[in-house]
Amino acid sequence: MANPVPMAEIWRGDFLESVHHGHAVICDDSGQIVEAWGDPQAVVLPRSSSKMIQALPLVESGAADAYRLWDEHLALACASHNGAAIHTERVQGWLDHIGRTEDDFRCGAQEPRDIEMRNALICSGKEPCQIHNNCSGKHAGFLTLNRHLGAGSEYVEISHPVQQACLEAFEDVCGEESPGHVVDGCSAPNFAVSLQGMARAMAYFAAAEERPGVRAEAAVRLRRAMVAYPELVAGEGRACTELMRAAQGRVALKTGAEAFFIAIIPERKLGVALKITDGSTRGAECAIAAILVKLGLLDANHPATLKRMNAPIRNWRGIETGVIRRAAGFC
Amino acid sequence: MANPVPMAEIWRGDFLESVHHGHAVICDDSGQIVEAWGDPQAVVLPRSSSKMIQALPLVESGAADAYRLWDEHLALACASHNGAAIHTERVQGWLDHIGRTEDDFRCGAQEPRDIEMRNALICSGKEPCQIHNNCSGKHAGFLTLNRHLGAGSEYVEISHPVQQACLEAFEDVCGEESPGHVVDGCSAPNFAVSLQGMARAMAYFAAAEERPGVRAEAAVRLRRAMVAYPELVAGEGRACTELMRAAQGRVALKTGAEAFFIAIIPERKLGVALKITDGSTRGAECAIAAILVKLGLLDANHPATLKRMNAPIRNWRGIETGVIRRAAGFC
Numbered sequence: 001m002a003n004p005v006p007m008a009e010i011w012r013g014d015f016l017e018s019v020h021h022g023h024a025v026i027c028d029d030s031g032q033i034v035e036a037w038g039d040p041q042a043v044v045l046p047r048s049s050s051k052m053i054q055a056l057p058l059v060e061s062g063a064a065d066a067y068r069l070w071d072e073h074l075a076l077a078c079a080s081h082n083g084a085a086i087h088t089e090r091v092q093g094w095l096d097h098i099g100r101t102e103d104d105f106r107c108g109a110q111e112p113r114d115i116e117m118r119n120a121l122i123c124s125g126k127e128p129c130q131i132h133n134n135c136s137g138k139h140a141g142f143l144t145l146n147r148h149l150g151a152g153s154e155y156v157e158i159s160h161p162v163q164q165a166c167l168e169a170f171e172d173v174c175g176e177e178s179p180g181h182v183v184d185g186c187s188a189p190n191f192a193v194s195l196q197g198m199a200r201a202m203a204y205f206a207a208a209e210e211r212p213g214v215r216a217e218a219a220v221r222l223r224r225a226m227v228a229y230p231e232l233v234a235g236e237g238r239a240c241t242e243l244m245r246a247a248q249g250r251v252a253l254k255t256g257a258e259a260f261f262i263a264i265i266p267e268r269k270l271g272v273a274l275k276i277t278d279g280s281t282r283g284a285e286c287a288i289a290a291i292l293v294k295l296g297l298l299d300a301n302h303p304a305t306l307k308r309m310n311a312p313i314r315n316w317r318g319i320e321t322g323v324i325r326r327a328a329g330f331c
Numbered sequence: 332m333a334n335p336v337p338m339a340e341i342w343r344g345d346f347l348e349s350v351h352h353g354h355a356v357i358c359d360d361s362g363q364i365v366e367a368w369g370d371p372q373a374v375v376l377p378r379s380s381s382k383m384i385q386a387l388p389l390v391e392s393g394a395a396d397a398y399r400l401w402d403e404h405l406a407l408a409c410a411s412h413n414g415a416a417i418h419t420e421r422v423q424g425w426l427d428h429i430g431r432t433e434d435d436f437r438c439g440a441q442e443p444r445d446i447e448m449r450n451a452l453i454c455s456g457k458e459p460c461q462i463h464n465n466c467s468g469k470h471a472g473f474l475t476l477n478r479h480l481g482a483g484s485e486y487v488e489i490s491h492p493v494q495q496a497c498l499e500a501f502e503d504v505c506g507e508e509s510p511g512h513v514v515d516g517c518s519a520p521n522f523a524v525s526l527q528g529m530a531r532a533m534a535y536f537a538a539a540e541e542r543p544g545v546r547a548e549a550a551v552r553l554r555r556a557m558v559a560y561p562e563l564v565a566g567e568g569r570a571c572t573e574l575m576r577a578a579q580g581r582v583a584l585k586t587g588a589e590a591f592f593i594a595i596i597p598e599r600k601l602g603v604a605l606k607i608t609d610g611s612t613r614g615a616e617c618a619i620a621a622i623l624v625k626l627g628l629l630d631a632n633h634p635a636t637l638k639r640m641n642a643p644i645r646n647w648r649g650i651e652t653g654v655i656r657r658a659a660g661f662c
Contacts, residue, residue: 010589010610013513015523017376018589018610045348108647123454133647182344183652192346258341258349278609279341279349316439316464321514 002039004277007330008286012313012322019327020283022259024274024291027199029207031175034270037330040196044275045182047190048080049256051138052222052264053173053201054188057165058141059218063148067098074225075232076137080255082235083112083132090232091131094140098147105130106156107139107186114235135186137232142188156187163189169215173201185257195273198262202271205252205264223264226252239285242304247297259284263292270295286324290331333370335608338661339617343644343653350658351614353590355605355622358530360538362506365601368661371527375606376513378521380587382469383409383553383595384504384532385519388496389472390549394479398429405556406563407468411586413566414443414463421563422462425471429478436461437487438470438517445566466517468563473519487518494520500546504532516588526604529593533602536583536595554595557583570616573635578628590615594623601626617655621662 004021011017023038033040055077058064064074073094081087095101110133112118121128130136142155142162151161158167158181166189171178174197184190193201204211208219226233230244233254240253247253252264259276261284272291276283289308292298298305313322335352342348354369364371386408389395395405404425412418426432441464443449452459461467473486473493482492489498489512497520502509505528515521524532535542539550557564561575564585571584578584583595590607592615603622607614620639623629629636644653 012376012521014511015374015376015513018608020609043346045343045346106648108649110647119453122450180345182346183646183650185646185652187646187648187650190343277349278351278611278614280609280611283609315514315516315518316441317437317518318439319514319518321516 001041004038005330006327007037007276007290008283008324009327010313010322010324017322020276020278020280020286022274022276022283022287023195024272024287025195025199026291027196027203027271029203029210029269031200031203033196040194042195042275043179043192044195044198044260045190045192045258046198046262046273047184047256047258047260048135049198049254049260049262049273050170050190051080051254052078052205052226053170054138054166055141055222056169056173056215056218057162058145059221060214061145061148061165063145066148067144069144071221071225072229072232073137073140074222075229077141078222078226078254079137079233080134081137081232082114082238083110083117083128083134084114084235085117086231087137087235088117088131091136091140095143098144100143100147102130104143104153105133105136105139106154107133107135110134133186135188138188139186156189158189167191172215173204173219174198175200195275198273199271202262202264202273203269204271206266206271207269223252223266226254239308242307243289243292243298246299246302246304247292251292251297253288255281255284261285261288263288265295265297268295282324286326287330290326294331332372335369336661337658338368338607338621339614339655340658341644341653341655348653351607351609351611351617353605353607353614353618354526355603355618356526356530357622358527358534358602360534360541360600362531362534364527371525373526373606374510374523375526375529375591376521376523376589377529377593377604378515378587378589378591379411379466380529380585380591380593380604381501381521382411382585383536383557384501385469385497386472386553387500387504387546387549388493389476390552391545392476392479392496394476397479398475400475402552402556403560403563404468404471405553406560408472409553409557409585410468410564411465412468412563413445413569414441414448414459414465415445415566416448417562418468418566419443419448419462422467422471426474429475431474431478433461435474435484436464436467436470437485438464438466441465464517466519469519470517487520489520498522503546504535504550505529506531526606529604530602533593533595533604534600535602537597537602538600554583554597557585570639573638574620574623574629577630577633577635578623582623582628584619586612586615592616592619594619596626596628599626613655617657618661621657625662
């Protein structure tokens with residue numbers, strides 16, 4: 001069991017102030033490790049980085065087609081969005097379309113990260129609702145599948161057909177039995193797996209064109225939807241959105257809570273999974289950018305790349321006081 | 332050079348999801364180490380945990396008395412406050428009293444952390460100003476000292492008499508020469524030191540009654556002001572405020588950016604300094620609480636203690652999904 005390795009450093013003046021350690025794995029489409037840092041067998045909770053897997057049953061069941069979902073809905077099903085108008089309006093429309101309401105959600109109300117939407121709510125004295133929850137697209141997908149299956153209302157329970165379908169798909173694409181599940185921030189089950197298993201799943205998405213069957217077809221559609229709508233997968237200013245745009249369609253990216261990150265790289269048939277062990281998002285964003293630069297998929301000098309792996313830290317007067325950067329020796 | 336040790340763990344269900352490592356030192360009033368975890372010689376930036384040291388020149392110069400500052404002003408000089416009305420009104424009054432305005436500050440404008448104040452600004456369309464900056468009390472102290480000294484307006488420059496006085500006091504109470512300085516979030520210099528040096532300084536504050544001279548007298552006044560006004564040192568809901576209240580006057584506490592924390596313990600003549608190496612505040616709060624429980628200064632079952640070192644993590648529906656707790660084997 002290898003220790004996590006330094007991946008990102010915070011420097012202030014001439015002093016190394018903080019360090020983020022992590023594990024990372026790159027797998028090929030046979031599920032074998034191409035390169036790894038730290039412990040590829042570390043058991044992890046991929047959190048929202050598993051959303052494209054959780055969306056597989058929505059597509060492969062035929063539910064997405066039965067309800068004529070567009071690619072933008074599929075992108076939202078894989079999203080941890082900002083709760084901006086571009087997200088909430090589409091989720092509201094989706095609910096209307098499938099004859100469901102916000103009350104049917106089980107994700108909980110969350111203050112939107114989008115500042116404009118947040119301020120509008122504050123100044124109008126309105127409370128945020130479940131549609132603002134960053135996972136409302138995933139849950140709209142769950143409700144669509146559930147309507148298609150005709151199952152009960154408590155779709156986030158582990159025994160519910162929606163979640164059992166997610167578990168089956170998860171273990172299949174990861175190529176491993178999950179050692180257990182937890183309750184995620186949005187109340188849905190989140191399945192544990194080895195980091196290699198998660199990277200293997202991402203390589204499955206990367207090379208799904210070459211596999212037969214509805215699952216592989218679903219994987220291709222979901223991956224392409226993510227790449228086609230980077231602004232729906234996260235939102236303006238966010239790493240997933242900005243780095244997918246910077247990679248110009250060559251990579252699908254998805255963050256997860258507690259510093260998880262994945263990358264799907266179709267042209268190389270590679271999958272990447274990484275976890276910063278202290279749970280700091282800034283560390284995970286720096287590390288995934290460094291890996292994508294190493295793989296030739298991101299320009300090290302693109303502003304979106306620099307913002308994550310060589311970003312000046314500025315203080316309240318705009319003075320440059322430090323930098324976050326790739327750890328020496330990583331990638 | 333010892334590695335940092337696990338201090339705080341984030342569990343979700345049966346899975347260890349994230350871990351925070353750190354260094355910590357407890358020093359006695361002779362500056363010797365009573366107990367240490369990790370590397371006591373680690374060079375650190377104490378950030379806002381050094382504010383009571385930066386306030387020493389304000390008091391020992393006679394400036395605080397010349398301007399008839401109260402203990403609440405001294406507490407604010409040591410504060411990283413929320414920018415709530417109780418903080419901003421006092422800082423505004425202080426500026427008026429010394430014949431200075433917000434324009435004289437060099438700390439920069441910062442959105443207040445206090446939700447009520449933040450929302451009031453947003454809904455009235457007003458921008459936050461430098462008085463809302465969490466360091467505005469420290470800077471009001473700098474301006475007061477500067478007025479007393481009759482020095483130039485650029486009081487955050489390292490060569491300015493205000494900062495030279497801070498450096499002299501810092502090296503004296505730490506018992507070490509500082510290896511250098513950086514620019515802090517509020518644009519003031521922040522001096523590097525070993526973790527033991529910082530713990531030694533906190534022991535100086537803890538046992539200052541027994542030392543002769545104006546510096547030691549100033550240390551006693553500042554420490555007592557912090558303990559007397561815990562709500563001014565941080566704000567409602569914050570760790571410094573809640574843990575000082577829970578310790579019922581027996582400890583002065585101060586957090587610093589990037590997961591620094593100090594404790595001053597007069598009854599034991601001890602000083603504590605700790606740094607979580609990944610910079611996560613949740614880890615530093617958990618670790619300082621664990622050390623204070625171990626020293627018998629905090630009740631492990633007090634709500635303020637539980638909130639930091641055995642706190643349920645709840646999701647958007649209020650469901651308990653995990654826990655942050657002291658790492659097994661630490662303290």
